[in-house]
Amino acid sequence: MPIVSTFCKKGGVGKTTFIGYLAHYYANxxxxxxxxxxxxxxxxxxxxxCENFVTANDDDFFENxxxxxxxxxxxxxxxxxxxxxxxxLNTDRLSINLTLKRSEEKKLRALIEDFTNYFDxxxxxxxxxxxxxxxxxxxxxxxILLVVGLDPLGIDGYKNxxxxxxxxxxxxxxxxxxxxxxxxxIKITPNKALxxxxxxxxxxxxxxxxxxxxxxxxxxxxxxxxxxxxxDNHTMKDKFHQKNLNEISKDLTEVYKSIVL
Amino acid sequence: xxxxxKKRTNPFEKPISAAKEEKVEVVVKEEPEIEEEVEEIVExxxxxxxxxxPTPVVKKPAPKQPTKPAPKQARSGSRNSNVxxxxxxxxxxxATMDRExxxxxxxxxxxxxxxxxxxxxxxxxxxxxxxxxx
Numbered sequence: 001m002p003i004v005s006t007f008c009k010k011g012g013v014g015k016t017t018f019i020g021y022l023a024h025y026y027a028n029x030x031x032x033x034x035x036x037x038x039x040x041x042x043x044x045x046x047x048x049x050c051e052n053f054v055t056a057n058d059d060d061f062f063e064n065x066x067x068x069x070x071x072x073x074x075x076x077x078x079x080x081x082x083x084x085x086x087x088x089l090n091t092d093r094l095s096i097n098l099t100l101k102r103s104e105e106k107k108l109r110a111l112i113e114d115f116t117n118y119f120d121x122x123x124x125x126x127x128x129x130x131x132x133x134x135x136x137x138x139x140x141x142x143x144i145l146l147v148v149g150l151d152p153l154g155i156d157g158y159k160n161x162x163x164x165x166x167x168x169x170x171x172x173x174x175x176x177x178x179x180x181x182x183x184x185x186i187k188i189t190p191n192k193a194l195x196x197x198x199x200x201x202x203x204x205x206x207x208x209x210x211x212x213x214x215x216x217x218x219x220x221x222x223x224x225x226x227x228x229x230x231x232d233n234h235t236m237k238d239k240f241h242q243k244n245l246n247e248i249s250k251d252l253t254e255v256y257k258s259i260v261l
Numbered sequence: 262x263x264x265x266x267k268k269r270t271n272p273f274e275k276p277i278s279a280a281k282e283e284k285v286e287v288v289v290k291e292e293p294e295i296e297e298e299v300e301e302i303v304e305x306x307x308x309x310x311x312x313x314x315p316t317p318v319v320k321k322p323a324p325k326q327p328t329k330p331a332p333k334q335a336r337s338g339s340r341n342s343n344v345x346x347x348x349x350x351x352x353x354x355x356a357t358m359d360r361e362x363x364x365x366x367x368x369x370x371x372x373x374x375x376x377x378x379x380x381x382x383x384x385x386x387x388x389x390x391x392x393x394x395x
Contacts, residue, residue, distance in 0.1 A: 032272055032277065034272070071273075072273045073271045073272070073273045073274075076272060076273070078270060078272075084272055117276040117277065117278075118272050118273050118275075118276055118277060119272065119277065120277060186364065186367065186368070240357075
């Protein structure tokens with residue numbers, strides 16, 4: 001069963017949003033999916049309106065499972081039917097442990113491999129920062145979706161990510177898709193950035209497919225603040241926002257259909 | 262905050278392969294039950310045919326009570342105040358415009374280096390001059 005990650009060294013490009021909705025898309029199709037939030041901000045819970053799960057208890061984090069304090073079913077949260085999330089407490093500390101104790105790394109790898117027996121898909125949501133945990137999880141991942149913001153800083157983020165892959169000896173061929181986010185048909189900057197990205201991708205990650213660019217929509221932020229997913233069949237208060245929501249859910253569905261995992 | 266999920270389930274109870282096999286078995290078992298349901302529905306339909314509908318009772322509309330007009334409320338604030346209060350429900354006036362038209366106008370504005378609102382203003386002046394204040 002595939003382990004899929006979204007990664008980018010630049011923050012705020014939409015990694016969490018993209019993988020969260022991707023997981024929900026597969027859950028809606030009857031698959032059982034798990035999203036491990038390797039980002040200790042755990043913002044994916046907020047997207048699905050379940051931020052209370054993050055703060056409710058202090059002992060149901062992924063780390064508690066890793067040290068054997070808890071069972072897997074005690075650290076997993078069902079946020080939508082068939083969609084489960086896991087939260088992390090402090091990835092920096094976890095990374096120090098993983099660096100100092102090699103046995104921990106084995107345990108982590110075995111744990112995630114065991115998860116593949118229970119879930120159709122395992123998605124890993126990464127923070128923009130990198131650590132030993134990031135290296136291991138990227139190494140475990142079968143496919144990596146690189147999310148790139150369509151602006152000059154976003155393109156720099158792509159270059160930085162490729163550099164990081166080379167430095168840490170992570171296979172660049174694992175990058176199966178590049179997801180450009182923040183497209184606009186008229187604006188000059190996103191169009192120029194997309195052109196630059198295509199040239200860079202040809203040189204540095206030739207195996208990766210550049211997915212259909214995703215448009216920037218403010219309505220998604222409104223939904224996230226209310227904890228409603230794009231695939232929740234939610235009805236907006238006015239026609240204007242409803243039209244935007246329909247457009248974005250249609251665009252995302254098309255992109256997700258094109259990404260074969 | 263939404264109400265998801267309503268029921269919390271344990272995904273670690275059974276591996277996926279075992280769960281899928283179970284699902285297949287359940288489908289096979291359900292088949293005879295469906296046939297029974299169909300028979301029941303047929304029986305119910307027969308009963309409905311024998312049922313005699315009661316004569317409809319026509320209700321007379323209630324007499325209208327005279328309503329008093331609501332007293333006029335005193336206007337608050339001065340008449341000449343130009344303070345514009347934006348309501349929460351206000352939509353952008355271009356939001357309802359045809360998308361293609363809006364796109365064309367934006368391109369024209371960009372080439373003429375004017376604001377969208379300036380273009381609209383010019384267009385309105387032109388229309389008024391052409392058609393008069395009818």
